[in-house]
């Protein structure tokens with residue numbers, strides 16, 4: 001089986017909600033020294049997006065969506081230590097605070113972004129999901145980070161991303177931080193409207209963006 005076929009098997013394992021197959025493929029990726037980023041993006045990531053589409057089309061219900069997400073998370077957890085170790089010995093390129101905004105519990109994409117940033121030499125502080133804008137700003141000031149990254153997957157919570165900028169402006173500390181947004185509904189237009197500093201569509205682009213900003 002070539003890599004493309006294995007990526008397809010990985011995606012299928014998520015759609016089929018077959019945990020045993022997914023975990024065995026994640027271990028195989030480690031054993032065979034596969035490109036782990038491609039494994040996440042083209043393999044398991046493609047699978048969870050298809051699960052989302054099926055949910056959208058009414059083919060899947062919430063239990064299936066949750067089960068797919070859990071299998072995806074467990075598969076990524078197997079790969080993460082190896083991905084991260086490649087960045088651990090380098091000097092830190094900068095400090096980044098990551099959070100999913102208030103009202104939103106989606107964590108998979110943010111966790112992948114955190115992993116990739118760490119693997120590329122950034123010091124990442126991930127303060128979790130459903131985090132209030134006030135708390136994000138408070139932590140960013142306390143930790144004296146260079147970049148604040150705010151994730152959201154829901155259109156209804158995008159507005160809370162904007163709050164982060166508003167609070168920074170109100171506290172007169174906006175120029176101390178670069179603020180980046182991410183998550184499927186985020187666009188350049190939204191970034192411009194909020195006066196943020198950038199957004200990235202995936203983990204690889206997030207690393208490029210962070211490097212460019214610092």
Ligand code: B12
Pocket residue numbers: 045048049051052053055056065066069103104105106107108109110112113148149150151152153154155156180181182183184185199200201202203204206
């Ligand atoms: C998995 C999933 C879940 C899981 C989340 C598990 C978890 N721990 O994360 C569960 C089942 C819990 C869930 C719940 C819900 N979900 Co949901 N979910 C998804 C799904 C299928 C996949 C998301 C995902 O993990 N994608 C894979 C990752 C790798 O991609 P990603 O998240 O986009 O992240 C990448 C980029 O966006 C970017 N990125 C992400 N964050 C950041 C941050 C920064 C700073 C940067 C630079 C980049 C960046 O890089 C990442 C890596 O490449 C999507 C469908 C989809 N197509 O996205 C729906 C989806 C996001 N969910 C949706 C909904 C509606 C819900 C619920 C409201 C359902 C409900 N009725 O309860 C709840 C939300 C509850 C809440 N308050 O948050 C909708 C949102 C619709 C909308 N437009 O608002 C979607 C789009 C499904 C759909 N098609 O309708 N969900």
